[in-house]
Amino acid sequence: MTHISERDLQLPDAVIGKLLRIAAEDKNIVSLGPGEPDFITPKPILDYGKKIIGKTTHYSAPNGKVELREAIAQKLKKENKINADADDIIVTTGSQEGIFAALLSTIDPTEQILIQDPGYLGYIPIIDLVEGVPIGVPCMEENNFELQPEAINAAIDKKKTKVLLINTPENPTGNVLSKKTMEAIAAIALEHDLYIFSDEAYEDLVYDKKHISFGSLNGMQDHVVTFHTFSKSYAMAGFRMGYMHGPSEFIKAASMPHHYMTLSPPHLSQWMALKALSLPKRYRDDMKNEYDRRRRYIVPRLNELGLRTHMPDGAFYTFSQITDITQKNSCDFAKDLLNKAKVAVVPGSEFGKHGEGFIRCSYAAKLPLIKEAMERIENYLK
Ligand SMILES: Cc1ncc(COP(=O)(O)O)c(C=O)c1O
Structure with missing residues (x-):
């Protein structure tokens, strides 16, 4: 017999977990989902x-x-x-x-x-x-x-x-x-x-x-x-x-x-x-400078695609508005990107009610992968 507490059953089953699992299993998917550095520990x-x-x-x-x-x-x-x-x-x-x-x-x-x-x-x-x-x-x-x-x-x-x-x-x-x-x-x-x-x-x-x-x-x-x-x-x-x-x-x-x-x-x-x-601070700065390089690439590119995106001041995420280019909610849009464009992003609704209408892309991914993801999204949107 299995007994699971009400407390446990009530916990939200994050969509992000499912998306990241699919992205990790399918080698054809480019993932801008992860919330952790792509770098290896110094x-x-x-x-x-x-x-x-x-x-x-x-x-x-x-x-x-x-x-x-x-x-x-x-x-x-x-x-x-x-x-x-x-x-x-x-x-x-x-x-x-x-x-x-x-x-x-x-x-x-x-x-x-x-x-x-x-x-x-x-x-x-x-x-x-x-x-x-x-x-x-x-x-x-x-x-x-x-x-x-x-x-x-x-x-x-x-x-x-x-x-x-x-x-x-x-x-x-x-x-x-x-x-x-x-x-x-x-x-x-x-x-x-x-x-x-x-x-x-x-x-x-x-x-x-x-x-x-x-x-x-x-x-x-x-x-x-x-x-x-x-x-x-x-x-x-x-x-x-x-x-x-x-x-x-x-x-x-x-x-x-x-x-x-x-x-x-x-x-x-x-x-x-x-x-x-x-360790000298440069170990941290080297990673930060690389994220910065990616940030400066991805933000204009997302805007070019019609995904309105502010230049973020920190962390390694972009948060892009999707309602100008789709009628879909953020979850369906993210699923479409996953299935049709083979790009994993996280629906904004995962982050709260006011995240609906947005998607999160992580730029803790190597620049060529980010470039590939942008190309795929562009082709999908066409
Ligand atoms: C804002 C924020 N706080 C806390 C954490 C938890 O990080 P950790 O438990 O690895 O220190 C994360 C992880 O993504 C985060 O994004």
Whole structure:
């Protein structure tokens, strides 16, 4: 007999998963679907992992190795301008686990978490799992998909809202919040005594602007929890390494669900992460410059095809409007591209109600593949 919980049965079955499975199985498909770097982890990190593997067969400290937490604290101070202490850091199994642990220690059933819509599709299922209520705050194309402070104010329920979960640079739109907007959002968080959960997964992939951490803004130390990852900056997605930083009391509380979910973060990956932090910045910049080259190619090309596309300021995604060229919804359009043009993209509806009418293309794919995909879409549209 199989018994599956209601909680599990209610979880959304993401279309993206099916699309990516089909794309991975059919070698004729060019995939602009993936949400992870196409690069391989830099060689010095891999070499170090090979060298040290035999010493990492045991659990580590639940919140992560002290050497790593100290190096992370230095990085947060230097790069993010966050006044971090190693004791206020938890090394997590990717940032996804960190966000989940943080929600578990903040949210009681029926309490609300405000998220960007369109926004990263990994949030709603974990909010559902903690029995919270995700409230999408519309981020409209005419504002370059930037989260608007007035829209947050309109969505806040004084009793129920506990957290603003904000992602900048943003997946899927590539929007990077301006300092002015961030300061206005920070003022709202202070006024309503809310936490800002700041997901900075793409912090190293900002092209023409500068990445700013909410935790660096004046007076926000007690209100901000930041989530970081080695998945994107160092192309280490498979090593499942992330970390979170926040106020001492909060980190103490979040340590509990983190510990009971994972016992400890992966030991080998922690040494590799420590190595990653010791590398010159050029390792990250080289990847960023290549994404930038692709971004400058793909955006004009999509516009040429009638898929209206803003130049994204960060991450490695384009978010293109499709309603000028098709009557189809984004899911049917993406299915058509998959079946007829043999190109995998992600329908915008996967990212929330306000993602309908758009498709996401990832440029974490080699330039010749992107060129081929654009040609195929062009032929299909003809
Ligand atoms: C915005 C955002 N946050 C968090 C994650 C989770 O990344 P990881 O768990 O690999 O750190 C992703 C992955 O795509 C993401 O796009």
